[in-house]
Amino acid sequence: MSQQSMIRADAEPASHHHPDPKRVGDRVFSGLATGSGVLILVILALVAAFLLIQGTPALLADPAKLTAQGYGPFAEWVAPYVFGTLWAAALALFLAVPVSIGIALFISHYAPRRLAQPLGYVIDLLAAVPSVVFGLWGAAVLAPAVQPMWAWLNANLGFIPLFGGQASGTGRTILTAAIVLATMVLPIITSLCREVFLQAPKLHEEAALALGATHWEMIKMAVLPFARPGIIAAVMLGLGRALGETMAVAMVLSGGRQISFQLLTSENPNTIAATIAQNFPEAFGLKVNQLIAAGLVLFVITLAVNTIARWIVARRAQYSGAN
Amino acid sequence: MSKRIEVTDLNVYYGDFRAVEDVTMAIEPKAITAFIGPSGCGKSTFLRTLNRMHEVVPGARVEGEVLLDGENLYGPGVDPVRVRRQVGMVFQRPNPFPTMSIKENVLAGINLNNRRMPASEKDALAERALRGANLWDEVKNRLDAPGSGLSGGQQQRLCIARAIAMEPQVLLMDEPCSALDPISTLAIEDLMAKLKEEYTIVIVTHNMQQAARISDVTAFFNIAGTGSPGRLIESGPTEKIFSVPDVKATEDYISGRFG
Known part of the structure; x- marks a missing residue:
């Protein structure tokens, strides 16, 4: 845009x-x-x-030199962090997107005006909370609170690989970090979606209702298709924030370098952004270059995400109602 | 497939504001009834009470009765969604769904109720509705193209096809030609003359020649002034209303000596 x-x-x-x-x-x-x-x-x-x-x-640089003076051969070193970044962001979006769309629809099409306005303000306020505060909350409040739940999931649904492994005793797992991330991207996605939903043409809403659509069918026929490009754009903005978010992950997670889809263990993949933040203060020489190169990788990932989003939006442009 | 509408002592309110006052009239099946009157006189609001579309506006409510072949649309337990499936509506501005193809638009209403209809039956229904709306020959080769790519007049006929695909009892048209050029308007008027053989048609129009040309019955609405409710001044056979109306205000309005 x-x-x-x-x-x-x-x-x-x-x-x-x-x-x-x-x-x-x-x-x-x-x-x-x-x-x-x-x-x-x-x-x-x-x-x-x-x-x-x-x-x-x-x-x-020669991989041998990187092993001696840096963190090891670059591709091998950065891969787990790329995975961690994508995995944490995907989890966060998976949690945040349905909730965001739900809240946005509630505000735009269900809530009485008296309730819709204040709710909108509260959501926007959520976006104003500094990420370090979210990180603190995640580490100090959320992690201990969800730990019993994670333990229960692990004990009862551990046969599902996602919930398998040895449950963390602190609750500071990638799923907890994803919840914190989701809370952070939620206001962005919600307020954008709300704006788009409010712009859905009355004309088409009435067309649907006049055909005998129920409220929900009207939303499916007239609002969501109209809002589709806007929803994608909102999700991508949210994804952008989730990919680059540093503090929340760094404070909640003691991440390592494993590539693991398990959500509840204390062995969690770290993200690129958190890795850079955690290692930069004591890095020197080639290590600095290596961390910056990781930043470059993150930059490319974000660019790719945006390009894909653009392509998705453009693909159905002739059906968007803009013509 | 057309039903008679009887309206008794109908009052429409938006919150505390009374928009339409004490309308009592009968709308005959297989005929075109035209509502005319100045802007703000409540004719569109009244039209929307016939399929309960006015309820979309928060705070809108109705007192009185609207009987569709004896069945009160405002009776207890009557679902407005059901009402709208029997009483189709075409709007002022053509509003095909922009994300749907021409065929999907025609079948939009059917897909709401009757998803299980076999594809061949759906195709036949789409063709029937498009033929009924005099649009088939123009779109038969591009049924899967977006509906928003058609011209304004074609879009409006697509909306009519969408409405009649539901096989409604009544077809309401709220100034269906006001956004169209004269050629497209003529096409819609021809279509209405054809549709009245099957449906009860009610049209709101600002175009008095149109009302005179196409309608069998004309109802004239007026307001005493801003803020006062709209009232039905008189209704009767179109030839009579346009030649020897009973009320002076009707004659003034029709002859352009209004206000």
């Missing part, structure tokens, strides 16, 4: 066929708009350049 608005800002002066030198306001404003658009591109380019320049030494 930001990319689109950037392109528009860039294109604006070109589409001005009759520039009038006297209109100072126009020129100042178009200059400012173009400048802002260019600025964000420049910042992005600088970040990418930093990651490439500082990370490349680790990518090109």
Whole structure:
């Protein structure tokens, strides 16, 4: 989305066929708009350049040298963290998306107005809580609280591989971290979805109702299909935050380097962001390059996620109702 | 498949505001009844009480009776969803579902009630409805294309096809031509003349020539002023209303000497 608005800002002066030198306001404003658009591109380019320049030494280094002076051969070293990042984010979205869509639908289509407004504010407030506070809450309150539940799941449903293994005694597992992450991405997804749901055309809602649709059928026919691209965009924004979130994971999880789908054990995969944060203070030399290269990997993952989201949204553009 | 509607002492309220006051009238089957009147006179609101669509607005309520062949639409235990399956509606602006293809649009109502209908039967029904809406020849080769790709007039006929695919007892049309060009309007009017052989049709229109051209019965609604409720001034055979109405206000409105 930001990319689109950037392109528009860039294109604006070109589409001005009759520039009038006297209109100072126009020129100042178009200059400012173009400048802002260019600025964000420049910042992005600088970040990418930093990651490439500082990370490349680790990518090109002899694996033996990395083993001696760094954390070990790069691909082998980074793979578990890539897995941890994706796994934690996927879990968080799995928990957050249905709840978010539910809350958003409740606010936009079910709740009486008196309740909908305050609820909307509360959700937005949730987004204002600093991530370190969520991390503290997760480690100090949530983990001990869910530990008995995790133990129960492990004891009774342990035959399902997800719940297998040796249950953690502290409750500080990847599932707990995913809950904290889900709480953090929930307000983003909810408020975006709510906005999109509220924009669903009355015209189509009435068309559905007039055909004898129930309230829920109307939502399925007129609201959700209209909101689909918006929901995907919201989920991707949430995913972006979940992928890059550092503090919550770092504080809840004592992550390691295993690739494991087990949710309840104390042997948990760590995420790229948390790994960088935890190791950077005492890193030097090649280790620094290696951590930055991990940052580059995270950057690429996020970029890929956004591209895929864009592609999904564009694929059904002709059915989106924009035409 | 058409039923007679009898309305007795109908009052429509939005919260404390009375939008329509004391309407009593009968709407005959297999005929076109046109509602005319100035903006805000309650004719669209009244139309929407005939399939309980006005209830979509929070705080809307109704006093009085609407009988569909003797059955009160506002009786205790009557589900508005059921009512709307019997009383179809076409809106002012064409509103095919943008995420659905032409065929899916036609079958949208059927898919709500009767998912188990075999595909061949659905295809036949879609064809019948599209033929009924005089649209088949124009879309038969692109049934799977999005409905929103059609022209405005075609979209409106698609919406009519969607409504008649439900085989309703009554078809309500709320200014169905006001967003269309004259050619498309003519196509819809021709279609209505054909549809009235099977359905009870009620149309709200701002176009008096249209009311005169197509309707059998005309009902004139008016308001005394802003904030006062709309009332049914008179209704009767269209030729009579347009030549020798009983009430002066009707004559003034029809002859353009209004206000």
